Amino acid sequence: MDSAESTRHVFADTLAAFDATPPAPPLTTSEVADVVDCSRRTAYNRLEQLVEDELLETKKVGASGRVWWRSRPTTASQPTADLAHGSYESVVSDVFGTADVGVFLLDDDFDVVWINDSIERYFGLDSAAIVGRDKRQLIRETIGDVVAEPDDFAETVIATYDDNTYAEEFECRITAGNGRNERWLEHRSKPIETGEYAGGRVELYYDITAQKASERALREREHQFRSLVQTVDEYAIFMLDPDGRVVTWNEGAERIKGYSRKDAIDKHVSTFYTKTDRAENVPVRNLATAARDGFVEVEGWRVRKDGTRFWAKVSISAIRDDDGTLQGYAKVTQDMTDRRKHERQLRRERDLVENLFDVSPTGLMVFDTDGDLQRLNSRAKDILGLSHGEHYAASEVDLVGPDGQPLSFEERPLARTLTTGEAVTNQVVREAEATDGDRRWFSISTRPIRDDDNTLKQVVVCTDEITELKEQARQLEQQRDSLQHELDEVFARVDDAFYALDDEYRFTYVNDRAEELLGQPEAELYGQNVWEVLDVADDDPLRKQFETALATQESQIFERFSEPLGIWETVRIYPSESGLSVYFRDITERKEDEQEIVALNRLNTIVRDITDAVIDQSTREEIERVVCDALAEADVYKFAWIANVNPTTNSVYSRIEAGVDGYIGDVSISVDSDDPHGQGPAGRAIHTHEVQVTRDAFDDSAFEPWRDLAREYGYRSSAAIPIVYEGTLYGIIGVYSARKGAFHDGEREALGQLGEVVGHAIAALERKQALMTDTVVELEFRIPGFVEGAAPKSDADGTITLNQTVPIGDGIYLQYGTVTDDAVSTLEALVDELPFWDDVTITEQAVGDATFELRLTEPPVVSELASRGGRVKHPRIGDGDLEMTVYLPHSVDVHRITDVLEDVYPETELVTRHSVVQTDDTAKRVAEAFADDLTNRQRAVVEAAYHAGFFEWPRQSSGEEVADSLNIAGPTFHQHLRLAQQKLLGELVASATASVGE
Template identity: 30%
Template sequence: MLTDALRETLDVFDDAGRGAPLTTSEVTDAVDVGRRSTYDRLDRLVERGFLETKEVGARGRVWWRPPTATVTTTSERSVEDRSEELLRAVFEHSNDAIFVLDPYADEILDVNDASCELLGYPREELLELGPSDCHPDELERFRAFVDGVFDGGAGWTDELTCLTEDGRRIPTEISASRVVLDGRDCLLAMVRDVSGRERRERERRESERKFWTLAENLEEIVWMSSADPSDFLYVNPAYEDVWGRDREELYAGDGLAFLDAVHPDDRERVREAYTDLPERGYEEEFRVQQPDGSVRWILGQAVPLRDEDGTVHRIVGIGEDVTERKERERELERQREHLDALNKLNRVGREITDAAIDQSTREEIERTVCEAFAESDFYEFAWMAEVDPVTKTIDKRVEAGVDGYIENVALSTDSGDATGRGPTGRAIRSQEVVPVRNVFEDPAFEPWRDVARQYGYRASAAVPVVYEGTMYGVVGVYTTRADAFSDDECRMLAQLGETVGHAIAATERRRALLSEEVVKLDFRIADAFDTFDVDASPGCRIAIDETIPLQDDDYLVYGHASAGDLDVVRALTDTVSSWESMAPLGDETDGDEPTRFKLRLSDPPVLGAVTSRGGRVEEAVFEDGDYRMSIHLPPGVDTRDVINTVQSAYPASEMVTRRRSQRPDVDASPSDVLCGADLTERQRSTLEAAFFGGFFEWPRESAGEDVADAMDVSPPTFHQHLRTAQRKVFESILSDAGGVD
């Protein structure tokens, strides 16, 4: 039976006249519903045989009602009003098989040529058959179909199997109406071979079966929906894995539950693209957030599948999990940014290093370092403080880029105090850079969070200023960068702290050399040869004349021993761990004159502690069985650390005296001359090694190659530094003496 909606649509064609073509738009305007609904009605009327249609142009289509004027349903005009010629015209021009049946008499009253072609019978033989001959397998279904037509009127449609002349069974679609022909109730049936449609349906089902089989085993994401993209029909296991949700959850609600899993930053963009799917498909790259919080990157593509008339009946999508690729891209980008940052930081480090080395006082170095940090693009401000090793207090000295910050923060070296467990206290205790990459999340930074909000920084680092084991202070640097203080940046800051420490140490040594006052520490080891387990004669005397610092905590020492006692020096070299090698200078004779020698020392604890604090070993001598050592330190140096170092290295030692004294008032002392010559440490070491090594004696006690070898440098390097040092010393002396115009 026809529904009211289909009847309403069919009336439009009756009003226009049978055979009159109408466009979809004309019918839509007449029935006053949407174009999609009108199209569906027209398509169903065509399927039931009430209308015919064809394409016009590239995308147009017209519809018309065939002129079946010689027959009528009970709801239409009687058959007497139709002419025999019109009925024959319909029979001759119809592509569908048309049967006129008396089903209750089991007679076929009339057929057209298409009917003969469909079943394979000549017309005469077909007219001798009855409907039961055509539907032997489905008689009950056929009779029920007939009853429905006669009881319900026009427009009944069903699918039945017909038996052909050669014994084939073909699926057909029958649309039938009740008609009156010569006063006799008959059935007018239009029969269409739908075997092609069934074949296409089988092929579609087989294609879908293959699709499902393939999709279930693919690593790629696969999904399918109806023409409405919110009506999910299928998602494969890979889809479930990437979304981290099962199919039922993804199908839930309005079908767009999968959008809830899209990362919030991408959700609206994906929603817009998904809504437009039926029109043009999409290709999008977006993130999915799984229930455990992990994020996956998806490259998704989707296309609408259309019927021959352009109607979308399915939407199929495929996606690729590109998380690894995105992570590689992000890692490469991070590396590029990291390298760029390191290059900029290296420039900052070089600027700070150059500026620190150029300054002549500790105060200038500290000011220069803090200002360089504050003026860079990477840091907001910086401060520097000194640590008192006796009182364990922090003396805040200088700040730059900020005003008053250093006075508003409490700092301590005590690990039992909350203010000592922050980056500054830990850096002082460990002598390593301590970064805080997020001051609002690091528990140890809690005492200073309000200050951080007030001054607007996000990260900080405490940089110890240490050189050769001596801490000269700590630098605090602050920044708003979210990615601040990576491992590489901390390594650079550590090197920078060491460089600044070296500059301060050099300044302190310069000050010590020029100072008129020194602190003298005298030590003694009684029965030293017994302590070192070395045999020596009662009159043995060994003295150290000069100590010259080299690179990497190595030292070159020159001394002399009483006649015949070089073997004692050799024995001491074998015993004392920091004495690496010994060699005599000149010829080793058996006379009464002392014999000079040179020693190579590696990382000697006492020398390292003294020289790093700007001091010097003024005297070191083995005599009368004892060992005496006199150390001169500049004022202000923490002597306790030096004393502890000596007694730790030589437990049998005792401090004899500790006093302040004035340097001898001597004009143009060697130290004054060398300081006035403005020598570098390497030039000074080279000049001293050559002098004390006997290079300037005649005949020479050591050739240039010997001194170079002792200093572990090449002969050309030795001669280059020596000539430069000589020129500077002579320039200093001669320029002070007046010179010649």
């Protein structure tokens, strides 16, 4: 006997439940389970296996039931006989060898006799290493390690070995690892009572992983469903047992029926019916119908706990198990009281509509979507002249429009609504032919009627005869046309805006110009009260003027600013007994021009006074104080300030304020154009070097960050004026006005000139201070690879020396120097490559060296040094590198100069920095004279002439050539040169005389 012996009895017992003599009656799963004394699920699994082995047949019955039977006769050669007589090893091997059922076969010492492939797969065991081993030891040493709860597992299984007299069933979970998957198994074991292994035990392990997942999902769904049912309060949902008693109760049932769950459980369903229904046995009949048909749905009165009634819609479903046995009922009740009341109300309203339809004084007709008349009321019959039962076809009636042209059926209201689905309102038509006397006029309206899915269902047509109204309207139009013609002749000669009012200030006439200014056509204004249109306050002087004119019958003429219209106007009011005639003319442009002229004249005076005042100041602080005070004291402005830019924080900081205390400390202004605080007038002026304004702080979106400050400090407009000279920004002037719309074009231009004057004054002062200062900062810079970086295709041989730079205005400079013969090509290449080197002229070519004149436009380094009072000592380009020495006043920010150089030439190196003392007093005095006594033009002429070789012998450049370089006439050049020479020689002679005297 082999290891399949013990399993044989399991299937033999199951198969024995069927009568051996066919045809045997089919059995249900429950009947088989009762016979073999096992669970219904165990019986079902065994029956399925026997069907697969073709020992049984099965079929489904009902919704979820199934029956089983034997279809073949039982003989000694059948597997059952084999199972009964012990020769079933091949059957066990065939059935269990590769089946999804794991098998342990144990002898009477509970050693492992045989295991199948499923056991190896489930527990991760090897048959060769397992067979022959003690199962107790195997559980403790091997199997226990793969079971989720090893102690409970070992205790339960080993207990069957200690008392091998009973069958055992339980579930266990196998953990994943070492090639095995996590799974749930059902353990079923029983003692082997006969055969070779009698006293042993057979253990079966069924893989129920999918079943467990299904059960878990089912429990979750059941939990969700029960939670849903429990929380739904719109419906009473509860279960009844087969006798009709309540077994579950949700919140909806409690709300609708008034019974708590405690009160409702075990009550018979008839409790909720009326006495009449109970007397007529309605509850029992409903349950019987549901049991018979599976479902019943009824409506009727039900009773709450407090005795009140409600109209309910009830559905009852019978619940049966797999075998069709009635388990109870599911009942759903919905409170339909409000809906029933609503339906009854709808019926009453429908009856009302029917009555209104019949008695309406307006002709009413209803057409279907084909245009056929479905019904009409008596008034419609009268209008159409139809007798009882007479046919009417809308398409057969001839109608014309107001213009007398025939209307096709497609142009009429009914056809338009049938085609477009849209309503038509008051389309006026006329009979094409008179039915009796004059042709009649009709007003026709239509309305579409749609069903629930918005599909056109019917069209209602309303019609009224308006013949009399049309005649009255015609007469009124004739009278109006006649009056209008007379008025047009009178008012055609009036150029001003004009309107007429009656004695209650209502519009009776408005001409075209008045329509334009008031912003409404005469048709809309006619009959309106003038104060509703103009929307002026009760205490507005205009009301007083109108009232005075009407009361005194005296004309009123005046000028005013109209807030509602936003214009200046001249108003002339002429009274009459019937009302007022009002003429008004827009004089806004004239008034604004007058105001701008007055403001500009005042501003020009202020600018001239400031210009005169700054010339006499000896420090920058004094200049800024004069400017701020003068602007703040002007009656057109409230206050002013001057601020500088802090490059480290990208913000501005205050230098001077006038007319205000602490404003610049309260306000946040950024230099970052992406920051909202950098998009106001000051931020824009810093970037553009142009005057920037806000003409209305309450309306300009860019001024939003400072709107609250505008209210707090009482200004309406502001301007930011850059203090700029030769491209250098020295600061920002902020000016504020209480005027809305201040800082027009002329005013901005004057303020821009003020910024230039202040910038020029500060630059001149700093330049003068630089020339008069004994101690200066000396900076030595080196730019390695200058030629390679600026003009990479040129050679780096030779030397280029830059001797002097002469500004000639508008950002243009002339630079003079010398160049060795082998560096001429490098110089020309630099002119081609550097954006601010315009052109070069070789003024003298000799062996070895040549002189040249270089024209520059807005060179950043030269411009910055010139504006700061600095100078460069003979920059030199040699071996491809640029070396230069820069002298700056101590007041100048050295980092600013260094930053400018590094922005243009990133390879710049600061070699040395130290202070030096200027000791030549004569040179100083001549320099002072050069700076103070000479005009800008005179200085430019002297420097250009000197470095162009005008004073050499023989001359390298003529006066006319130098004049052309300076873009001035020859006589002008010579005049400036003579005056400059006179001033400089005078100072030189005076210095020499003073030295001799010492």
